[in-house]
Amino acid sequence: MTREVLPCSFVADSSPHLDAIADAYDTVAVRYAELTRGALDALPLDRAVLAAFAELVRTAGGGLVADMGCGPGRLTAHLRDLGLEAFGVDLSPVMIDLARAAYPDLRFEVGSMHAPGLADGRLRGIVSWYSLIHLPPPEVSSYLAGFRRVLAPGGHLLLAFFESGGGPVAAFDHKVTTAHRWPIDDLAGLAGEAGFVEVGRMLREPCEGERFRRGRLLMRTGGHPG
Ligand SMILES: C[S@@+](CC[C@H](N)C(=O)[O-])C[C@H]1O[C@@H](n2cnc3c(N)ncnc32)[C@H](O)[C@@H]1O
16 A cells, blocks of 8 residues: 655643653553554454444545554554555554554654644544544544544544443553543543544443453544445
């Protein structure tokens, strides 16, 4: 697949909170990459959601897809294997070094998924796979609005997160740095306020070694049927 030079530069937001996330993931990046490499092979429901997302993006004409908070790039590569023109962005420079080493044919950038350097409507798809979870809950709306801004009409958004099991949004002791479990309706509501229309959702029970139920939300911007 031809690699497009991205018409943007990603600049890491410099806030103490984001610096702390980057530092925490820099520290565990090598171990995280080892633990998660190939993990999707044992998760058919997750692969099904990713395949549905990819088909929707391809059917809508394809185009650039950002893996926001890509970590070591395993999802970016999976999206590429599903026929998408995917690239990855992450706050953690060590994660991005690992991603570039593992997938030299793909584009990865150190930066914030707030995507300050991307033109409005530039993307056809965004995947945020467990990357919104570390944000303080009041900040999530502005990130969703940023995703909406850089997605073209008819673009798709896929969110993966820990679901709260019926309770309100709540912090928990994530192994890397504080994260939050979200009620799926709350995240869907915030995405709706940011200008997204829900295409579908999935809850799956924890697999062996997992603590919490998982939520996946597939959304699209207005403009085309999903
Ligand atoms: C739980 S890991 C998930 C990594 C990858 N999506 C995966 O599933 O393998 C969360 C990642 O999101 C990144 N991240 C968190 N907040 C971010 C932000 N505001 N901008 C860019 N990356 C962020 C972290 O650095 C970390 O690599």
